[in-house]
Amino acid sequence: MKRFAAYEWIRTAVTIAIALALGYLVLVFTVDDPNEAFKWFLWGPISRVRRMVELINYTVPLIFTGLAVSIVFQAEIFNIGAEGQLFMGAVGATFAALYFPQIPVLHVVLVAAFAMLVGGAWAGIPAYMKAKWNASELVSSLMMNYVAFFLGLYFVNYHMRDLKAGYLVSYKFPETAWLPRLLRRYNLHAGILIAVAFVFVVWFFLYRTRYGYEIRMMGFNKNFARFSGIKVRNVVLYAQIVSGMVAGLAGAVELMGLYKRFVWQVSPGYGFDGIIVSLLARNNPLLVLPAAFLVGYLRTGAYIMSRMTGIAPEIVTTLQAVIILLITAEAFLEFLKRRKIIKEAMKTEGGENP
């Protein structure tokens, strides 16, 4: 595994600092009391236990989608359909929760498995189109997001809708399909444990199995992978399907842990947040954990600020855009790297010629 060089840490830190500074600047120009708002944004998530729980719960889906995106990005595949895979996974989970046999423990496992199946199948469609006909997975996965959204809403609104609820949601899940709570007083659900476990599962998959090796090889150099006997077409297929399974699971965990029913009438956006998580983590599953936590922190902070001061939390979406741009800008802060390379080159030169 490549070492996460000091240079990358500095870049990440500077990027986040710039994004926060920009956020503050925007508040200065738009709000009467920017300091108050910014305080809530920065410290809100750790100001109460209840809010810390909110932060952890918010981080859970981001870990899953971050992992899902990192799998395809490691293979240099631009499938950005995690949003739709998560949505369909959640719809699948709703179906399984409502209609599968209600056997304790087993029910939860079945719901999760079914959501993974649906998410994987959903990702499989653009994957198949790419592997078989070389159709751009970028455009097709984007289209799949929209199809997932409308198709999912159709299933929920027409077939699983709880008319008594008063708003557009599915029937409530039976208790056998709830994830256990970890704290008695706060709604902290077991999703975080599953998510952390999956960080290691995906790490193991990518770095300790043949399949993961092939994925990374393909991302490293497609032609080299092909010439060394890797069936690139198969890798294209299973990298996306495995990624879709992880994203689908995110939907199931979110519903079983937090809402106990299907609640979305707009797409929740975790899939696109997964892209930024994966980029922050440089597509490394182990780093997805802190990256998801960071993005979750920004989001939760924005929501708390919104509740306390009435500023639209969408401001954080713009900051995320800035983070993506700077993190992926190769030439940003490049002089730091160059200086280091020169320094190291001088050192080795000095060592070789005494």
Add this chain to the structure above:
Amino acid sequence: MSEIAKGILSAEFVYSVLRVTTPLLFAVMGALFSEIAGVINIALEGMMLMAAFWGVIVSAFTGSAWIGMLAGLASALLLALALAYFHLNLRTNLILAGIALNLFASGSTVFLLYLISGDKGSSASIKSYVLPRIEIPILKDIPFIGEAFSGHHILTYVAFITVFLVQYLIYRTPLGLKMRAVGENPEAAESVGISVKRVRYIALLLSGLMAGFGGVFLSMGYVSWFARDMTSGRGFIALAAQALGGKSAIGGMLGAMLFGLAEALSYTFQAIRIPSEFTNMMPFVFTLIALAVYARSLLVKHKKASIAKTKPDVESEV
């Protein structure tokens, strides 16, 4: 069934196809510029959204639809400039930069909309202005044809005229030649003294300008307000439509009209009480199928070409 047939065979249907094609047509031209110069523009969606938003806001504040339009176009150009700068100067991955700018457009428009109007969903509470419709003198009195082709929004006519201008620009001007050269083989273009960077800057800006027109049309003609994420995937559909049309503006226009037809059809279906979830889905399913069919046909052509190449006697034909 007869209701659908009646719906499709009417002048209103033709009118509605042209109307829903308009924003797509602009976006497809935007996609074409970037494709020709070899810099895929995923941020079309965000650029349209930005233009739609600023068009409405500035027209509301100035009381002039035209100034609103200019502001909308300027905002899309700024976003295009950001994309070009990050990709060409800071070497950001083009796709990721595009995704980022889409997020930026979506987030900033909702944030500002809420700040200005106190409503997160739409700008309905703000009085904004729309660009005029145009009646074409003699044409408008011809039955059917008049109803179908006259009385459109001014930008609808601009869109169809633009197609031919774009075709001319790409295939008949030095700039077009440079763009094609840069798209085909940047190293070769550089070696004969073309600045790849400059040409790509121009291509992305032109692409942004087109997306801007599409966005302005959406909020200042198609409807008279801005709504959250109102572009609803048109920028992405445009990428697919452009692919279907190949590297020609005329082909792109046909591609856009095909999608316009699919969208107009979905509205007809909505009228006969098919769930809106299905009709909303139709353009995207249609895009997927079209994409698959197109990719497959390319593959077949490619295979045939490679088989043909191995035969020595047909080599001279290519």
